[in-house]
Amino acid sequence: MRILVTNDDGIDAEGLSILVQYLSAEAYGGKDREIIVLAPEEERSGVSHAMTLRHPTKVRKLKEAYYSCSGTPADCVIVAGLGALPWLPDLVVSGINRGPNMGTDIVYSGTCGAARQAALAGIPAIAVSCAQYMPPLDYRCSASFVARNLDALLSYWSKDSFININCPSADEAERPARWTVPGINRYHDALSCFDGLDGYRYCFLGEGKSERLPNPLSDHQAVAEGEIALSLIHIHPDAVQPESWNGKKFLPRKKESEQGALDSCSGFSV
DSSP states (O other): OEEEEEOSSOTTOHHHHHHHHHHHOGGGTGGGOEEEEEEESSOOTTOTTOOOOSSOOOEEEEETTEEEESSOHHHHHHHHHTTSSSSOOSEEEEEEEESOOOTTHHHHOHHHHHHHHHHHTTOOEEEEEEOOOSSOOOOHHHHHHHHHTHHHHHHHOOTTEEEEEEEOSOOSSOOOEEEOBOOOEEEEEEEEEEEOTTSOEEEEEEEEEEEEOOOTTBHHHHHHTTOEEEEEEEOSOOOOSOGGGTTOEEOOOOOHHHHSSOOTTTTEEO
């Protein structure tokens, strides 16, 4: 199996190095894996699915099977999937991210952006994160779980999806894992600004605070209980409208006082 490993923390990130070490280890099935690394030359956290469109994406060989990329995590998957490396990958593993990618964070995550891009190209993909913010972080739980269970994880992968994994910061001892749904995060961001002499207002997004809505089936809950959270994430946008709306022409809704209670498809007509 040919595996492309990428991330959003950059080519020198500890999590990436440990992931490659475990995926390559014979004790974890590495004998049957060929691994190549293509990761951003600098940290690209929070870039989601951003791509480089108006400038070249530059790839540099650092050593055997190790390459850096001037672009984003999604760029790494794009150029690798279109032939910039010696071979095309059978699988993309993105991570190990420094910090969790759970719930709504999946939208912003460059780690998940790389996995999503692979799935869009029809390549099986796994995003993996160490679900702790503050150091010291122990990536061994994440790396050993993915390496030990790679074939089993791939058996669950399906078209138009990627597997998102969040592991506790812990050693390589086996831990329980369970399927979860992405939780919901509420963000309370903080912004500090000052006016520069050049006429610009400089705005700095601070860490702020976030809250996680309680859900016993969520990835948040699994990790909080010391377990590994797995989610199969659909990659295509979906609509929340009722099926009865589909194909209907749009008209403004009538006021409830004029019509009484509105049903699920009021305001639409053929």
